Amino acid sequence: MKKKINKLLTKKQQEIYSEIGKKDWFILILHGAKRSGKTQLNNDLFLRELIRVRKIADMEKVEKPQYILAGFSKSTIYQNVLIELSSKYGIDFKFDKLGNFTLCGVYVVQVGHGKVDGLGRIRGMTAYGAYVNEASLANEQVFDEIRSRCSGRGARILCDTNPDNPEHWLKKEYIDNPTDRILSYKFTIFDNTFLDKRYLQSTIETTPAGMFTERNIYGNWVSGYGMVYKDFDxxxxxxxxxxxxxxxxxxxxxxxxxxxxxxxxxxxxxxxxxxxxxxxxxxxxxxxxxxxxxxxxxxxxxxxxxxxxxxxxxxxxxxxxxxxxxxxxxxxxxxxxxxxxxxxxxxxxxxxxxxxxxxxxxxxxxxxxxxxxxxxxxxxxxxxxxxxxxxxxxxxxxxxxxxxxxxxxxxx
The missing domain is CATH 3.30.420.280 (Nucleotidyltransferase; domain 5)
Known part of the structure; x- marks a missing residue:
């Protein structure tokens, strides 16, 4: 069993998966470098959350529990989440006329969080949880509405994001203010031990100096400072x-x-x-x-x-x-x-x-x-x-x- 898990999850992913299963949290934020494994982990946690929601709904005799799946746009949700899950687990998503789908007995509502007009799709709904992909790109008003809609029993919110400006609201209001209900974990590119070594080395060598290296390699929330093109010689x-x-x-x-x-x-x-x-x-x-x-x-x-x-x-x-x-x-x-x-x-x-x-x-x-x-x-x-x-x-x-x-x- 351990060998099978080692093929599916990195050591960092396994540690987080195990640790959050022992806590009663409301918001989980995975943040850090590109290609570090945070979205892959959240995709798996998304499936685990749907199974958990279905069990809660059964206890409450709720026939059609609702869950929010949010991304910058529907196309980014499809690219970052749905295609990955389909490729990994062979899931065949069946969309209704609203672009939503049912999975594990839970009705999943897709929401674009990049613009305020995404609010219309979730106003008034009671959600048993949400998965917010690329959370730092979310309109803050839409994010707040998603959070408030997650009022079903035991609701939880999954978030993943690349680093942004250190003054960003997601960092200042959530990541920098952890509680028993708000958990966050930082990733570097080196946490993804499944990456091809040649690809990793090429990525390090070709990532621009300064802000881009700090964010994309080390997962740090840093601002740009000084000369923009630091590699110009x-x-x-x-x-x-x-x-x-x-x-x-x-x-x-x-x-x-x-x-x-x-x-x-x-x-x-x-x-x-x-x-x-x-x-x-x-x-x-x-x-x-x-x-x-x-x-x-x-x-x-x-x-x-x-x-x-x-x-x-x-x-x-x-x-x-x-x-x-x-x-x-x-x-x-x-x-x-x-x-x-x-x-x-x-x-x-x-x-x-x-x-x-x-x-x-x-x-x-x-x-x-x-x-x-x-x-x-x-x-x-x-x-x-x-x-x-x-x-x-x-x-x-x-x-x-x-x-x-x-x-x-x-x-x-």
Whole structure:
């Protein structure tokens, strides 16, 4: 029996599984590094909780006990929870017209907690428990409503989350205030002893320095501080010769500006998936006619150039399109985009052609994290070329599958 358990659960997971079974708790929070095993454990605990709820309901003669399964969206619930359970245990989920399902005799209501409109699905219900996946991404008002809805006899709430800003409400109000009813356990990536050693080593080597390493490897709730791109090294990432670079395609990032700098940056992408910034236009006090003319010059210079544009000025994007340019909306997720650019610096897949990088040089060392805030933010100064770079790289990587080939040949 012990050997079988050792194949299913890590030592850390077994310890938590055993320990919480001896306590009468209300909220359990598993938090820490990515790929550390916290969600896999919560998925198993979710099944155990449903079996427990069914027994309580039988004692109370409740025919259809309800349980809340919450995630940022229904698609993330499906990806993080349902597919994993189906693959591991062969569970075939049968959804009703509301997108809910019955499992172990318990009616499970799916709720998206990322937006306030998720409240409508649970208002008025009496739940015998909840499983909140990616809890730090939850709207606090929705989380509070989930907690208040868990009023059935013996109700419990399972939570798992990656670390976030140390001022986040989940940490300050729950993790930092443990009681007999609020339990929390921290995970590092090293707790997941099932991880392939090669994958683990590659992950460590390719995770950007600073905040991303502290959170994604060691599971610490830390804020960003100082320079955003800590792995940038002018002796490595500046290049001065493009003669031996063969570009397979070209992309551009566009950050609109007038009182502050506007910027267009162009990247050539090589056969080895290196991103090389080969052109930069950055100016203030310029109207859209001027920007459209500069964009057309770049379009003539670089074949099949795609412009990923800041969505703040949709009318400017329309102008580009009307002028025959391939202009598209950029993905503006800040932290995800910064992390992707930082990975490219870390893995030596992002280079800057120094002769053209006038505004880049003014921004790179002054692009810093904002202090004393409850959310991860960069100071909105010296960020125009940085934003344009992020728009181009992050959106292009999403459109092309989002995989970076590292210098060791691994994919992340």
């Amino acid at each position: 002018s002796t490595i990432h500046f290049i001065n010769d493009l003669r031996f670079k063969n570009f397979k395609r070209y992309i551009a990032g566009v950050d609109w500006g007038y009182g502050h700098y506007g910027a267009i940056v162009v990247f050539g992408i090589t056969e080895n998936n290196e991103y090389i910034m080969i052109d930069e236009v950055a100016e203030t006090q310029k109207e859209i006619d001027w920007w459209a003319n500069e964009a057309k010059k770049l379009d003539e210079k670089y074949p099949r150039l795609v412009f990923y544009c800041d969505s703040a000025r949709v009318e400017h994007i329309d102008r580009f399109i009307n002028d025959g340019l391939d202009a598209r909306l950029a993905s503006k997720k800040v932290i995800e985009g910064i992390e992707q650019v930082a990975i490219l610096y870390k893995t030596c897949r992002l280079f800057i052609f120094e002769p053209i990088a006038k505004r880049f040089k003014e921004e790179i060392y002054s692009y810093v994290w904002k202090d004393n805030t409850s959310t991860d933010q960069v100071i909105k100064e010296y960020d125009d070329v940085m934003d344009a770079m992020r728009y181009a790289i992050y959106t292009d990587m999403k459109d092309s599958g989002g995989k970076i080939k590292t210098f060791r040949g691994d994919f992340i």
